[in-house]
Amino acid sequence: MTAHAAVDAPGGRLKKLLRRQDDQGGAPRLSPLWTFVAWLATLAFFAPVAWMVLTSFHQEADAATNPPTPFAPFTFEQYETLFSRDITPFLLNSAMASVLSTLLVLALAVPTAYALSIKPVEKWTDVMFFFLSTKFLPAIAALLPVYMIVKQVGMLDNVWTLVVLYTAMNLPIAVWMMRSFLAEVPKEILEAAEVDGANLLTVLWRVVAPVAMPGLAATSLICFIFSWNEFMFAVNLTATQASTAPVFLVGFITNEGLFLARLCAAATLVSLPVLIAGFAAQDKLVRGLSLGAVK
Amino acid sequence: MTTLTVEPKTAPPPVRPRTRTGTAKWKRRIPLLPALIFTVVVTQLPFVATLVISTFQWNILEPGDRHFTGLSNYSFVFTDERLRTAVLNTVVLTASVVLISVVLGLGLAMLLDRRFAGRGLARTLLIAPFLVMPVASALLWKHAIYNPDYGLLNGTLNAVYQFFGAAHGPTVDWVSSYPMPAVVISLVWQWTPFMMLILLAGLQAQPGDVLEAAKVDGASPLATFRFITLPHLRQYLELGILLGTIYVVQTFDAVYTITQGGPGSETTNLPYEIYLTMFRKYEYGEAAAAGVVVVLGSIVIATFALRTIASLFREEVSR
Numbered sequence: 001m002t003a004h005a006a007v008d009a010p011g012g013r014l015k016k017l018l019r020r021q022d023d024q025g026g027a028p029r030l031s032p033l034w035t036f037v038a039w040l041a042t043l044a045f046f047a048p049v050a051w052m053v054l055t056s057f058h059q060e061a062d063a064a065t066n067p068p069t070p071f072a073p074f075t076f077e078q079y080e081t082l083f084s085r086d087i088t089p090f091l092l093n094s095a096m097a098s099v100l101s102t103l104l105v106l107a108l109a110v111p112t113a114y115a116l117s118i119k120p121v122e123k124w125t126d127v128m129f130f131f132l133s134t135k136f137l138p139a140i141a142a143l144l145p146v147y148m149i150v151k152q153v154g155m156l157d158n159v160w161t162l163v164v165l166y167t168a169m170n171l172p173i174a175v176w177m178m179r180s181f182l183a184e185v186p187k188e189i190l191e192a193a194e195v196d197g198a199n200l201l202t203v204l205w206r207v208v209a210p211v212a213m214p215g216l217a218a219t220s221l222i223c224f225i226f227s228w229n230e231f232m233f234a235v236n237l238t239a240t241q242a243s244t245a246p247v248f249l250v251g252f253i254t255n256e257g258l259f260l261a262r263l264c265a266a267a268t269l270v271s272l273p274v275l276i277a278g279f280a281a282q283d284k285l286v287r288g289l290s291l292g293a294v295k
Numbered sequence: 296m297t298t299l300t301v302e303p304k305t306a307p308p309p310v311r312p313r314t315r316t317g318t319a320k321w322k323r324r325i326p327l328l329p330a331l332i333f334t335v336v337v338t339q340l341p342f343v344a345t346l347v348i349s350t351f352q353w354n355i356l357e358p359g360d361r362h363f364t365g366l367s368n369y370s371f372v373f374t375d376e377r378l379r380t381a382v383l384n385t386v387v388l389t390a391s392v393v394l395i396s397v398v399l400g401l402g403l404a405m406l407l408d409r410r411f412a413g414r415g416l417a418r419t420l421l422i423a424p425f426l427v428m429p430v431a432s433a434l435l436w437k438h439a440i441y442n443p444d445y446g447l448l449n450g451t452l453n454a455v456y457q458f459f460g461a462a463h464g465p466t467v468d469w470v471s472s473y474p475m476p477a478v479v480i481s482l483v484w485q486w487t488p489f490m491m492l493i494l495l496a497g498l499q500a501q502p503g504d505v506l507e508a509a510k511v512d513g514a515s516p517l518a519t520f521r522f523i524t525l526p527h528l529r530q531y532l533e534l535g536i537l538l539g540t541i542y543v544v545q546t547f548d549a550v551y552t553i554t555q556g557g558p559g560s561e562t563t564n565l566p567y568e569i570y571l572t573m574f575r576k577y578e579y580g581e582a583a584a585a586g587v588v589v590v591l592g593s594i595v596i597a598t599f600a601l602r603t604i605a606s607l608f609r610e611e612v613s614r
Contacts, residue, residue: 030411038406038417045403046420048484049427051447052435064445067454108333111326121323125608127331129601134338136597138545140566141586144573145344168337171330229428232547232566236574246430250552253434260438260445267431278426279419286492290534294496294607 056265063261078265087266090248094270096159097234097244098227101166105174105223106216108167113178118185118208128176135172139232150237157239165237166227173226174219177288181215182208218284221277228274245270342590349583356577368584378585380560381568385544387475388564392482392546393539397532399483400490407491408498418495425488433552436481441469441553474554474562482549486542490535497531498524530603537600544593565589 030038054070055063056079062072112131116124146165147156155161185208193203231246238247249266278285286294352364372378407418424432440447443466453464470477501524509519547566550556556563556571563571565585572582 027408027410030406030409034406034409035411038403038411039413041403041406042417042420045424045484045487048432048435048440048447049423051439052427052431055439066445066450067457068445068447068450108330112330115323115326119323119326121327122320127327128608129605131330131334132601132604133597134334136541136593136600137338137342138566138586138589138593140545140547140569141345141590142338142341143569144348144579144582144586145341147573148579149341149344164337168334171334175330225426229430231430231551235551236570246428246548249428249430249434253438258438260442263434263438267428267435271427271431274428275423275426278422282419282422285422286496289489290493290496290538290604294493294500294531294534 052264053268055261056268058261060259060261063264078262079269081262082266082269087245087248087269090243090245091270093159093238093242094228094244094246095273097162097166097242098224100159101163101170101227102220102223104163104167105170106220109171109174109178109219110212110216112175113182114208116175116179117182118190128179131172131175134168139169143232143236146233147236156237157241157243159242161237162227162230162234162242162244165233166223166230169230170223170226173288174223177219177222177284178212178215180287181212181219184215185211215284218281218288221281222285222288225274225277225281228277345583345586345590348579349587351580351583353579354577355579364580368580369588371581372584372588377560377563378565378568381563381565384475384560384562385564385566388479388482388546388562389540389543391479392486392543393536395479395483396486396490396539397494397535399487400535401494401528401532403487403491404494404498407495421491422488424484425486427485429485429548430552432485433481433549436477436484437470437553441477443468470554471558474558478549478553478562481553482543482546486539490539493535493538494528494531497528501527530607533603534600534607537596537603540596541593541600544589544596 051070057074057076058069058072059075059077062069065072115121116128121127150156150161189207190203193207198206229246230244231250234244235247235250238244243251249263249270252266253263281288349368350363350365351361352367353361403421407414407421411417427435438446443449446469448469449464449466452467456464505523506519509523514522545566546564547570550562550564550567551570554562556567560568566589569582569585569589572578572585
């Protein structure tokens, strides 16, 4: 939660993670009993994830036993089958939709955040709340017109359609997050640079970028997470060419009947990028989820 | 109609207001124009279209019969038995998921606010449910956990029963017997980490000296919680509840995957009902009218949410 946590080299992150308990030196300690309760609750919450990963490394016969056999022999068979059954195009579509929309979001959000914090326009708070209000509209209500327009212009089953929709979905989050990061750029330095006659690019590169970089990284990770996990538009606007990973998961059940171990392998595989991105961004996660309202 | 303008009574911008010429004003506005235009086109225009479509009798299966019907789709929406069930289910689903996750999230946040062995690791493990892809998590709950024959739940029950000498544990078909709780539990699992993160941030923003003073004055932990922590947490609780409500009202993945709205329409919520009306009944006009109703409902919640965010935002700006 410290401001400089994200500046650390990636290697230092694990150490930081394990050391975090000592960060707030002032926080009181839990008694052994409550420590036990805390860990019990943690493991209860983590159990389904652990079970998913464990089952994904089992044979189908060992996965569907009753009572469960968690210590059955390990195998990579399920993952091998997945890749031979063409999960790859779905993963590529997901990657394309999430990465491209994240880049587009940043391209739109960074200048906007600049115009809302460093050189604020008049009534900049109204602009902020306009962006935020669009986030509160239920996507399902837009599905019908979006579907009809997309169909009309022949963009059904096209990854670019998802790129545009995911950009609109994440833009308010990115604007709010980036503004809160850019607001941390020290005003005195900006003014000093201007007095010294530094041009805009120099100011951006020398003064703004160093402060904003960790924020930019966190913002892109959060946009990536939301786009990667999106299902409603993906399942209704794609058919065969542009389907993303969540659509694969659902179709996989209906097409092949139930293979529990393979399902768990697929679920683990498609969740992996987000788990990694989320763990990497966990210091900033709450800032993104609360649209920058909570640090 | 979709622009919810609240008046955020924020402090004036940190830059001194001075009179600027028109060109200077526009120079400042240029960087935000692309995003603004993009947002208006992609998010506002579809809603205008929804409004228009909602006044038409329009079934794609009867292409010749498309005509203006005024508000009759709305009277259908408000009187239709299925839609009324869907509204009720949405309220039950959203309220139970949000309230249970807030309570569990508060408990976890209070534990994680203290120091204990492996606290950082525990926090990392606890946010995992929120990061697992929602569709994957719904499938995981449906097949790996709730399945009556080999799901983890019945499997564990069976193992426990056999350990105590019984021949076989009970075989409960969780999803068919308890459809709504089955959906709610999977969503609570997913949303508790979200609440925990927001409330933990709130707890850690609590000024330490006040707690210290309460301790010195001999306040009991319960009194400290009731009279200092809870009032301080209020706006974080509100924020978590409101944001959670806005997201959970839109639940589509879990219903689509775990129950398909069934049995019957016992777990059909509004988003799923709109989806059915569109892609199964092809009643575009009705779907659009139902969509408008959802938007109006969301605006009510969002107005409160925006007010809470505005107050947090005001504090931040004036800091």
